[in-house]
Amino acid sequence: MKQLLLSTLVTLFFVGHLNAQLGEFRVECTTGDSVRALAATAGPDGSIYVLSSVANGFNNPAGNANDAIVTRIDNTNQMVWSREYDPGTFQSITDISSTEDGGFMLSGTSTTVYFDGFLAKGNADGTLQWSQFPGNPDLLERGFAGLQTSDGGYIFAGHHSPSFETALYLVKYDASGAVEWGQYYPVAGQGATGYDVAEVPAGGYLVTGSIGGIAVGDKAFVLRLNEQGSQLWANTYQYQDFVGQGVSVVALEDGTFALLQTTFVDDQFTGARGALISRINLDGSVIWSRLVVLSNQAVTVEYNGLNFVLYSQPEDLVFTPDGSLLFVGASDVDNSGDIRPALAKISKDGEMLWGLELAEEGFLSGPFRFGGSPLTVTSEGYYAYVYEDLYDRDGFRLVKVDEQGQGICADPLPDAFLTPVNLDVAPISFVGSTLTASTDLDVNVSDQDFSINPNNSSFTLDLGNDTLICSGASLLLDPVLDSTAVYQWQDGSTDSTFTVNASGIYSVTVTQDECTAVDSISVVTPEDAVALGPDLEVCDGESVTLGPVFEVPGDYTWSNGATTPQIMVTEDGTYTLELTTTCGVVTDEINVNILELPDVGAEVVPPNCGENNGAITINLSGGDPASAIEWFDSEGNLIAEGVQTIENLSDGSYEAIITVGADCFSTSTFFLAAPDVPQAEVNVSPPNCQGQASGILTLDVTGGITPYQFEWSRNGQPFNESTATINGLLPGLYAYTVTDATGCAISQDSIALPDVPPINFQVETVDPACPGEATGLIEFSGLSGSTSPYTFALNGSTEQTEPVFEGLASGLYEVTITNSNNCDTTVSLTLAEPNALSVDLLAQPNPASFGDSVQLEIISSAPIDPALSTFQWVADSGAVLSCTTCHDPRLLATSSVDIELTLTLDGGCTYSAELFLQVDGTRQVYIPNAFSPNEDGINDRFEIYPGAGLAEVLNFQVYNRWGGLVFEAKDGVSAWDGTTRGETAAAGVYAYIVQVRWVDGFTTLYEGDVQLFR
Structure with missing residues (x-):
């Protein structure tokens, strides 16, 4: 079908032909083996690698139960080759992925003694470069997914079972198949299986699978790893506590990823099942999640004489080149008891773009396969x-x-196929342990044979090429389809054919079985094919293309000699086109008028003083008359039309569009730049000193248009100054007015020029403490109200910066304080002379006898506070004072003595006084010369009577006339009672010896006799 060339009209045609590469095809094994489809991946040049497996059973004669088969199918759906791979006794090769060299990788499980992981690198011709058992060959391990990484290496995922508990494991290979690292990832108390692995563009890997077991996992998980296999984070994702498994994980280019997981939709294992499709940030947080209810119940079928239960399950999720997601799963969306594949394309925002239900009604899809990826993009x-x-x-x-x-041809999926839901996200911890083992193995490779035939053909709808019909003729449109087709033409008619006898675009929609196609055709008569349309007005300096809307086979001749269907003109005139076709000759003409735009002049008055008083006036000269004048502001708003002057404008840009005719216009742009409104800042400098005419006011003016004029006033009276700065000012209230060259004026009243405050201070004076001393002080503090620093001068002396004068005697002083502006103030101060104190001493008694205790007293002209004063008493050597630093000591008189007192008051003043004490040095002691011990209470004892100053009796003995000792004072007995040895002594004369010690340390011996009377 050939599209007509159009000059001013573009018509799009949807062609109903289907691409021969597209459709559904049955791939049949021609060797007699039973086969199962497992996975697919893109190959080079539009080809596809399909992974299937032999499903003959263990007892088949060929002994090839579960061997893997890879079939390469080219872009025309022809088989290139097919190979069978036998790595061991039993194998479950579940996944295939493409490699950058055009080859492929096989991933899954094989068996020697135990189940082992299996990984093989295949070439584009089906031969194998290498194959290995990833992991420990002595442990039970199964593999499910592998892919080539951006560094040319490979990564493999599965699970191993060192005991009865499974653990996720991964092995990273380099490009040659050598192990770079391997890790087990157990979860304490739970099994873990990895079904899919993806590489993150920013680095590292994502793994998904299930926590809880291989057959029915409890929860889907995603494990985020760095390039070395260390865990960055891991989460489980669950919908309403239902059981689920991670099926597929896809890393997206924008730094997010998509997760596909199975989920139950109720609490019954035989009940509703679905899929969860989620887009997740790389930190594990969910962006959105959609639920797909695949079926409401399981389907029970009979197979080989046995009953089996089939479930709907999600199968795969891939990322498409246009940034969308492609989902596929086995489903029973209409609850009809079949299980058919559902293919849906989903935007990155979670909206379904389209969906198809594949296969025929009643179809039962084969059992669910773990780890395989049956969906790919070529x-x-x-x-x-x-x-x-x-x-x-x-x-x-x-x-x-x-x-x-x-x-x-496929049924569409229902619009409500996707339902937004919220997932419960919980962190989980995998504990990594090193795995380094990997074992080479031999794989037997043999050829297989498949035939490929269309299975679901669509039909071809073709109305023919666009065409010309002669005036009065007709054209029959006939799609030529069988009787099952249903038609709907552009006018709503439903006949199988449609008769055309006029120019136009005709289309038909045909539905046959489950397929629908659309086609259209353009039909034109010679008169329409030569029609040039209405006369044209063209702007001066521009060109216009003349020609008919439709181009048909024939000869074209223009009045200017051109022979092409279209010509380009730049001049006024009438142009005629003659078209000769099989239908004859037809003509048409068109007038072209060249329009000239006028010249635009303008007078621009910018706004001033911050007001909207700008204006623009345009003047048009020459050219054709304007058909319209439109004015627009800077935001594109129409503000006036049909006038040449606009007023009351603020600053900004404006456009005037001058239109001539219908489509010729010119645009003139004007910018009104309003000068800034004058602004003034006042700088105030107060007078230097209080009451002094030395203040300054200065205006700093910006904006407006110079020169400026200045007017000043003080306290409401005009001030004869017209400059920006006025000085020599007294304190007061000032005002100004500034007018710029445009007459825009600004003013300010009540500018206070403050008086300088006086120098404020506190002063402390301390009088001399003692009469005649120079210990007075004057000290200033708390200076304020003026500018520092300050100096101080005492009685006109040299200035100093310290505010203290010390060592002053009593008298009148004047201190002058001067600030940094040389302003000063003087203060007069008086330091008072303290009153003198007279001090004398008094001794009682005076004169005194030997041994007297003489009380010393201070006689002063003013009271003395003993607690605040100090005393120092000094006496001649040998004199005994009760204390030397107390207020009123006592003196023991032994001899005449000079006494001196030094008195210091609390202010530090010291006074002294002296006293001579006259002492009679006679030492007095009385020893009786007779006694009568007759117990009459009178003179019954002979004892020593001491005078003042006697300290102690050292010895007191009495002897009879024969020299015998009759009494000795001892043991506390100091007087003789006239007995001797307990017997009454005879009357008579007795001799005595008495020795005493005085208070001054001297001793005296007394001897004599005493008369004892009876």
Whole structure:
């Protein structure tokens, strides 16, 4: 179908032909083996690698139960080659992924003695570069997914079972197949299996799978790893506490990723099942999540004489080149008891773009496969998917559609296919342990053979090429389809054909079985094919292309000699076109008028004084008359039209659009730049000293237009100054007015020029403490109200910066304080002379006898506070004072003595006084010369009677006339009672010896006799 060339009209045609690469195809194994479809991945040049497996059972004669088969299918859906791979006794190769060299990787499980992980690198021709058992060959391990990494290496994911508890494990290989690192990732108390792994563009990996076991995991998880396999974070994602498993994880280019997981939709294991599709940030937080209810109940089927329960399950999720997500899963969305693949394209915002339900009604999809990726995007941008019919044992189906989901006949999915939901996200911890083992193994490779045939053909709808019909003729449009087709033409008619006899675009929509196609055709008569349309007005300096709307086969001749369907003109005139076709000759003409725009002059008056008083006037000269004048402000708002002058404008840009004719216009832009309104800042300098005419006012004026004029006033009276600065000012209230060259004036009243405050201070004076001393002080503090620093001068002496004068005698002083502005103040101060104190001493008694205790007293002209004064008493050597620093000591008189007192008051003043004490030095003691011990109470004892100053009797003995000792004072007995040895002594004369010690330390011996009377 050929599209007509248009000059001023573009018509789009949807062609109903389907691409031969697209559609559904049955891939049949021609060797007699039963096969299961597992996975698919894109190959080079639009080809596809399809992974399937032999499903003959263990007892088949060929002994190839579960061998992997890779079939390469080119972009025309022809088989390039097919290879069978046998790595061991039993194998479950579940996944295939493409490599950058055009080859592929196989991932899964193989068996020697134990279950072992399996990883193999294949070439584009199906040969293998290498194959290995990733992990420890002595442990039970299973693999599910692998892919090539951006560094050319490979990463493999699965689980191992060192005991009865599974643990996730990953192995990273370099490009040659050598192990770079390996890690086990157990979860304490729970099993963990990894079903899919993805590389993050920013670095590191994402792994998804299930926590809780391989058959029915409890929760889906995502584990984020760095490039060395260390955990960055791990979360579980669950919907309303239902059981779920992670199926597929896809890293997106924008730093997010998508997660596909299974979920139950109720608490019954045989009940509703669904899929959860989520877009998640790289920190693990969920952006959005959508629930897909795949079926409301399980389907029970009979297979090989046994009953089986089939479940709907999500299968795969991939990222498309246009930034969308592609989902596929086995479903029973209409609850009809079948299980059919559901293919849906979803935007990155979680909205369904389109959805298809594949296969025919009643179809039962083959059992769910763990780890496989049956969905891929080819290098040509088509979407390919492999699936199988439960009852079709020797083949499987391949579906290829374009990015709009077209290429096959399929039922659409319901609009409510996706339901927004919220997921519960919880952190989980995997404990990594090192795994380094990997073992080479041999794989037997043999050829297999498949045939590929269309399985779901669509039909071709073709109304033919765009065409010319002669006036009065007609054209029959006939799609030529079978009787099952249903038609709807552009006018709503439903006949299988449509008769055309006039120019126009005709279309039909045809539905046949489950397929719908649309086609259209343009039909034109010679008169319409030569029609040039209405006369044109063209702007001066521009060109215009003349020609008919439709181009048809024929000869074109213009009045200017041109023979092309279209010509370009730049001049006035009438142009005629003659068209010769099989229908004859037809002509048409068109007038072209060149319009000239006038010249635009302008008078611009900018606004001033901050007011909207600007104006613009345009003057038009020459050219054609203006058909319209429109004015626009800077925001594109229409503010006036039909006038040449606009007023009351603020500053800014304005556009005037002058239109001539219908489409010729010129745009003139004007910018009104209003000068800034004058602004003034007043700088105030108060007088230097209080009451002094030395103040200054200065105006700093900006904005407006110079020169400026200044007017001043003081205290409401005009002030004869006209400059920006006025000085020699007394304190007061001033005002100014500034007028710029445009007459814009600003003013300010009540500018206070303050008086300088006086120098404020506190002063402390201390009088001399003692009469005649120079210990007075004057000290200033708390200076304020003026500018520092300050100086101080005493009685006109040299100035000093310290505010203290010390060592002053009593008298009148004047202190002058001067500030930094040389302003001063003087203060007069008086220091008083303290009153003198007279001090004398008094001794009682005076004169005194030997041994007297003489009381010393201070006689003063003013009271003395003993607590605040100090005393120092000094007497001649040998004199005994009761204390030397107390207020009123006592003196023991032994001899005449000079006494001196030094008195210091609390202010530090010292006074002294002297006294001579006259002492009679006679030592007095009385010893009786007779006694009568007759117990009459009178003179019954002979004892020593001491005078003043006697300290102690050292010895007191009495002897009889024969010299015998009759009494000795001892043991506390100091008087003789006239007995001797307990017997009454005879009357008579007795001799005595008495020795005494005086208070001054001298001793005296007394001897004599005493008469004892009876």
